[in-house]
Amino acid sequence: MSKDKSTIYSISDLAQRFDITTRAIRFYESEGLLSPKREGQKRLYSQKDYTTLKLILRGKRLGWSLAESRELIQMYKPEQNNQAQYEKVLEKVAESRDRLQQQLHDIQIMLMELDEHEARVKEALETI
Amino acid sequence: MSKDKSTIYSISDLAQRFDITTRAIRFYESEGLLSPKREGQKRLYSQKDYTTLKLILRGKRLGWSLAESRELIQMYKPEQNNQAQYEKVLEKVAESRDRLQQQLHDIQIMLMELDEHEARVKEALETI
DNA sequence: CATTACGTTGACGTAAACGTCAACTTGGTT
DNA sequence: AACCAAGTTGACGTTTACGTCAACGTAATG
Numbered sequence A, B: 001m002s003k004d005k006s007t008i009y010s011i012s013d014l015a016q017r018f019d020i021t022t023r024a025i026r027f028y029e030s031e032g033l034l035s036p037k038r039e040g041q042k043r044l045y046s047q048k049d050y051t052t053l054k055l056i057l058r059g060k061r062l063g064w065s066l067a068e069s070r071e072l073i074q075m076y077k078p079e080q081n082n083q084a085q086y087e088k089v090l091e092k093v094a095e096s097r098d099r100l101q102q103q104l105h106d107i108q109i110m111l112m113e114l115d116e117h118e119a120r121v122k123e124a125l126e127t128i
Numbered sequence C: 001c002a003t004t005a006c007g008t009t010g011a012c013g014t015a016a017a018c019g020t021c022a023a024c025t026t027g028g029t030t
Numbered sequence D: 001a002a003c004c005a006a007g008t009t010g011a012c013g014t015t016t017a018c019g020t021c022a023a024c025g026t027a028a029t030g
Helices: A010-016 A022-030 A047-061 A066-075 A083-126 B011-018 B020-029 B047-060 B066-075 B083-126
Strands: A037-039 A041-044 B037-038 B042-044
Touching: A010 A022, A010 A047, A047 A066, A047 B083, A066 A083, A083 B047, A083 B083, B011 B020, B011 B047, B020 B047, B037 B047, B047 B066, B066 B083
Parallel strands: none
Antiparallel strands: A037 A041, B037 B042
């Protein structure tokens, strides 16, 4: 299928799939979030790059800065092999988790309040 | 207690409580998110303003723009009393809910992936 | 009454995340 | 050869969300 390990994407390919601009993708690279292979001048994106991009956009939807997403992405790289690095990684994981749990909490409250409000509005509509 | 309906806050009061700057609070007002009473020049914030500010900051944590939070805030105002307005409100509610559910989904995936990664890192640490 | 604390309104500065040209190159297609 | 589509690298512009002075008002305090 299209998810096989050797699939390669062009920049406009990725842009279409994720509904973003090529400019954005190049910008992410300039910020150290992506580093695609090259074929002459042209960028070639691997399945790993695809996954990384997915991570970036998920981060964006959650209100993360690119710098934060970059940290998370680097966290997943196995290059950092000494203990200090690993422990820094674990700290980052904990931080991320706390932040996510705060967001989860915020969302639950929001959904509850929206429910209440929706009910009130519908009631108002019925009594018109 | 301090949650009684008549409690009034100064601007630096709110700034301290929410750990933001007075500049930010004034900015939110200039963007139409807050509209405190005045006593001469000075701004006086009611319990309603306090709640609105809480909503703004919750929106921020979830990555919303101030413009989006403003819409949500206006949604809660009972001033819009005709049917067209109400239906627009219901649309906004649905939109917000969809967005929140997408975020919820994103967060669940993130937490799962972090769990997996944490496990792998801890394993690596133990085998050092 | 002079100082200090707290507030006010401009006005300009800034970081992040791209958008938008402009001016090329390059690999096929007619 | 001529051309088009898709790609490239600058470089400058733009929006959002404030930060950071400056210059001033006002109220209470020593």
